[in-house]
Amino acid sequence: QVQLVESGGGLVQAGGSLRLSCAASGRTFSMYSMGWFRQAPGKEREFVAGISWSGGRTYYADSVKGRFTISRDNAKNTVYLQMNGLKPEDTAVYYCATVSKIYYSPRTKEDGYDAWGQGTQVTVSS
Secondary structure, eight states, X not given: OOEEEEEOOEEEETTOOEEEEEEEESSOGGGSOXXXXXXXXXXXXXXXXXXXXXXXXXXXXXXXXXXXXXXXXTTTTEEEEEEOSOOGGGOEEEEEEEESSTTOXXXXXXXXXXXXXXXXXXEEEO
């Protein structure tokens, strides 16, 4: 049973930074690409960033490119999302997810992922 637990969310002023963490268990973490998604009130969940199983390839939504950085530590079974230059429009619940197959590249669509965390709230005040 795969378990993903996010942490690090909170309230921050515009221009500030947060680092989200997602601890994984129940699967050989180093074989699976990971992704971060977010869902704002009244909106659909959207892709934010993805990272390959080795960490060698990363992908970002245009809206966060240059401000957010995804990384992973396979020894700690953890994926991170460093968020700098936060804007009020970044306010959302952030979810981490793991792709459904080993050595599968990160996907920008939800259906490429088969396990999700419970989410962590990020609120950016103006």
